[in-house]
Amino acid sequence: MRRTLRATIVAVTAAAAVTACTASGQEQNDPVINQQEATTPPMGDEGDDGTEVTLLDADNNQVGTVWLKDDDGALEVEVAAGDLPPGFHGFHLHAIGVCEPDSPDPTDPAKVGDFLSAGGHLGADMADHGAHQGDLPSLLVDSTGSGRLTASTDAVTLEDLMDDDGTAVMVHAGPDNFANIPERYAPNGPDADTLKTGDSGDRIACGVVGG
Numbered sequence: 308m309r310r311t312l313r314a315t316i317v318a319v320t321a322a323a324a325v326t327a328c329t330a331s332g333q334e335q336n337d338p339v340i341n342q343q344e345a346t347t348p349p350m351g352d353e354g355d356d357g358t359e360v361t362l363l364d365a366d367n368n369q370v371g372t373v374w375l376k377d378d379d380g381a382l383e384v385e386v387a388a389g390d391l392p393p394g395f396h397g398f399h400l401h402a403i404g405v406c407e408p409d410s411p412d413p414t415d416p417a418k419v420g421d422f423l424s425a426g427g428h429l430g431a432d433m434a435d436h437g438a439h440q441g442d443l444p445s446l447l448v449d450s451t452g453s454g455r456l457t458a459s460t461d462a463v464t465l466e467d468l469m470d471d472d473g474t475a476v477m478v479h480a481g482p483d484n485f486a487n488i489p490e491r492y493a494p495n496g497p498d499a500d501t502l503k504t505g506d507s508g509d510r511i512a513c514g515v516v517g518g
């Protein structure tokens with residue numbers, strides 16, 4: 308019903324624009340329906356082969372959907388998110404397919420936090436951050452809380468994600484620096500934490516793939 312309302316608003320706006328000759332900028336004023344934003348694929352190919360992953364925040368609210376599918380040996384990733392804080396968010400595939408709020412880090416069980424039991428980035432033991440199998444472009448969330456992303460990576464396949472312990476899609480609270488720290492800030496190179504994580508901070512949304 309909301310979609311119909313929105314369509315009506317757009318139609319009325321378009322009609323008004325023809326009269327007033329001021330078509331530009333109207334689209335930005337449309338009401339944003341975050342739940343719809345969070346469940347509509349950016350490229351509109353919902354239903355294709357692949358898998359659909361629900362992104363949940365630590366309070367178990369759906370804040371997005373991720374569609375994953377194989378595309379000629381590469382993994383195609385589509386994300387639609389709503390109700391997230393504006394700005395860039397680190398966005399990765401993490402090693403273990405669990406999304407548990409307030410859970411222990413498997414490598415340091417004394418450390419407890421939201422979605423920590425999903426472990427580190429997929430492939431973190433084989434490379435530094437920026438070249439992990441699980442590294443993906445960051446999710447940019449606009450001022451209304453909505454974010455959309457379409458990306459492709461050949462570092463991993465959908466089958467890899469569906470291994471015995473699965474994989475988790477993770478949204479972080481802050482931006483990812485991809486361990487790209489200029490030498491003037493770090494003459495000896497970035498520290499171990501940066502090389503492992505990209506410093507995008509807390510984990511605010513998570514989705515289970517396989518497992």
Ligand SMILES: [Cu+2]
Binds near residue numbers: 398399401479
């Ligand atoms: Cu991450």
